[in-house]
Amino acid sequence: MKLIRSKKTGPGPAISVYQISKHEVEWLLAVLRFYPQINSDYHQITQGVASEIVAGQQLLEEAMSQRRAEHKRKLDKFLAMPGRFRQEAPDQFHLTLEPEQVEWLLQVLNDVRVGCWVKLGRPELEPMFQRKLTVEESRAMSAMELSGFFQMVFLGAYEGSEPA
Amino acid sequence: MSQTAAPIAPPKTEQKEKTEPRELRDRGYVVICWNDPVNLMVYVTHVFQNVFGWPKAKAEKHMMQVHQAGKSALVRETFEKAEHYVHQLQGYGLHATMEREE
Numbered sequence: 001m002k003l004i005r006s007k008k009t010g011p012g013p014a015i016s017v018y019q020i021s022k023h024e025v026e027w028l029l030a031v032l033r034f035y036p037q038i039n040s041d042y043h044q045i046t047q048g049v050a051s052e053i054v055a056g057q058q059l060l061e062e063a064m065s066q067r068r069a070e071h072k073r074k075l076d077k078f079l080a081m082p083g084r085f086r087q088e089a090p091d092q093f094h095l096t097l098e099p100e101q102v103e104w105l106l107q108v109l110n111d112v113r114v115g116c117w118v119k120l121g122r123p124e125l126e127p128m129f130q131r132k133l134t135v136e137e138s139r140a141m142s143a144m145e146l147s148g149f150f151q152m153v154f155l156g157a158y159e160g161s162e163p164a
Numbered sequence: 165m166s167q168t169a170a171p172i173a174p175p176k177t178e179q180k181e182k183t184e185p186r187e188l189r190d191r192g193y194v195v196i197c198w199n200d201p202v203n204l205m206v207y208v209t210h211v212f213q214n215v216f217g218w219p220k221a222k223a224e225k226h227m228m229q230v231h232q233a234g235k236s237a238l239v240r241e242t243f244e245k246a247e248h249y250v251h252q253l254q255g256y257g258l259h260a261t262m263e264r265e266e
Contacts, residue, residue: 038257043254044261045247045250045261045262046261046262046263047196047261047263048261048263048264050263050264052243052264053193053243053262053263053264056247059247060247060250060251060254063251063255064251064254064255067255103214106207106210106256107255107256107257110203110207110256110257111257113202113203113204113257114200114202114203114257117200117201117202122200122202123201124201125201125202144202148204151204151207152204152206155206155207155210158210158213
């Protein structure tokens with residue numbers, strides 16, 4: 001998968017067109033179907049004890065829950081849209097994304113990446129590559145790595161752009 | 165021991181009353197981003213740029229501080245603004261908290 005075209009319409013990010021193979025389409029869809037992975041109790045407003053901050057914990061969890069529901073709604077619509085991946089050749093598809101779509105897809109992919117890491121017990125990653133994993137751990141590691149790969153590709157859309 | 169009494173410095177808070185404008189005093193909450201082994205460096209930079217509107221160089225500086233020092237104090241703000249930023253950063257999956265500045 002790679003960014004093949006970006007059309008600038010202003011100082012921010014551009015509309016992006018990605019070339020993606022059949023296997024990569026399957027991988028991307030498989031990873032996106034992992035969403036959501038992070039639970040509300042992952043979010044902590046503070047590491048301190050200041051009462052006025054601690055009181056905001058529930059508000060944070062509610063805000064994250066609402067955001068997840070909104071992303072899930074967008075994701076379901078995204079996955080259901082026919083022709084989302086336009087076939088250009090037997091093993092070549094094009095995926096066109098608006099800047100806003102890139103932004104929430106990045107958040108969705110990062111939720112999968114972080115959520116899988118949390119479910120693995122928040123390990124340091126390097127030793128995980130060197131030891132034998134269970135089937136469950138392998139599934140979580142694969143989803144994490146694939147999420148990271150697609151995040152890197154999508155972030156390519158922002159190369160050379162500064163915030164407006 | 166000298167009997168001459170040294171002038172007593174006023175408590176810090178009173179000194180702040182006199183020297184800091186109210187808006188600055190109200191900005192007593194620090195938004196901190198903590199390191200973790202899972203968020204990609206390029207992604208963290210992107211989030212800082214997007215949430216704070218920072219240029220890439222400033223976002224990268226803070227990202228490197230998180231990576232190398234384990235945390236970075238991103239902004240000092242009022243309670244409401246700090247809370248808003250924490251919600252934004254956590255929405256992106258970063259490990260960010262707000263702390264009262266001592």
